[in-house]
Amino acid sequence: MAEQCGPALRWDELPEGPVLVLLDQTRLPAEEVELVCTDVPALVTAIQSLAVRGAPLLGIAGAYGVALAAARGFDVANAADRLARARPTAVNLAYGVRRVEEAYRKAFACHGGDEDGAAAAAALAEAKALHREDADASERLSEHGSVLLEKLVPGGSLRLLTHCNTGVLVSGGRGTALGVVRAVHRAGRLRRLWVDETRPLLQGARLTAYEAAREGMPYSVLADNAAGALFAGGEVDAVLVGADRIAADGSVANKVGTYPLAVLARHHGVPFIVVAPVTTVDLTTETGAGIEVEQRPGQEVTEIPVGVRGGSVQAAGGGVLVAPVGAQAYNPAFDVTPPDLVTAIVTDGGVIAPVTAAAVAELCSASRKGTSRSSHGMMPD
């Protein structure tokens, strides 16, 4: 069983009541500062400001948020609705929230209320279970992903390109795409990790580089628009990214800037691999067109988000203006990559390749029955 608590978030029982403690990701890499949430509005603000972020971690945070509301005697249904709506694209957020809300409701009905705190305890137990499951899932992602890479790019050391941040900062365990990179590195096969800076909020430059440095990986940060030159120079062996929502047809919503990488990878004949737990697959959304893409404040684009502390991110409106006053901006947080550009989707239940609606459905159904790793062309043995 993987270690339950990564550095990104923990539940704490203080004398004055339970709290959810977050590592404030807006302050990294300049400072490691903890943010203590005692109520749901504080957690919603942390989610929307990206103090806590990344699909799996949003699910865990949402789950604990419902448990926090229950433990502190707030209106659980209202808290769950506010949390589930805090960010629309990452499906894990609503998944974690609704799962714990359901556990609370069942226990509440069973005990005829929550006088004895049994429903709140059930909510917390469910949140902890989800946290553990994510850690375990991330172990399997790392295993399946590194075996797949060995098949796709056999022998020698690898130059891997990644976008956004998908490591221990977004997970109960090792993370998704960056967890695979870490496994490759620990196996002595990582020649270089190319880290897209990931404008506008610099999750790559600030967070992935922070994790890569701590792991002793050979890495270089690049401006997002330098990726084309890297591919043209033959410097990329594979692209590894995470996902915020995968539709039933295999379309992948991930941090904006992912889709252009998939196009580049296809043009240059480089594998484009998505790494995500099965919980990120949303079979109720049929195609990529049905995925709601979060639109964020324009100031995140018209301002350089590097604050006076250096390396940290200010809330929108707190950075250095780099466009004319009043400039309009286009700032989608995510884009959607169509399935035909994705070489493989690595999940904790096995690998989907080629990516088709039938293969996605088959893997999800096998995962639910606990019989995955059975049928696709590139499944690890």
Ligand SMILES: CSC[C@@H](O)[C@@H](O)C(=O)COP(=O)(O)O
């Ligand atoms: C395992 S993380 C996968 C995605 O959540 C990640 O790539 C991403 O897009 C995160 O976006 P963010 O806006 O920083 O929450």
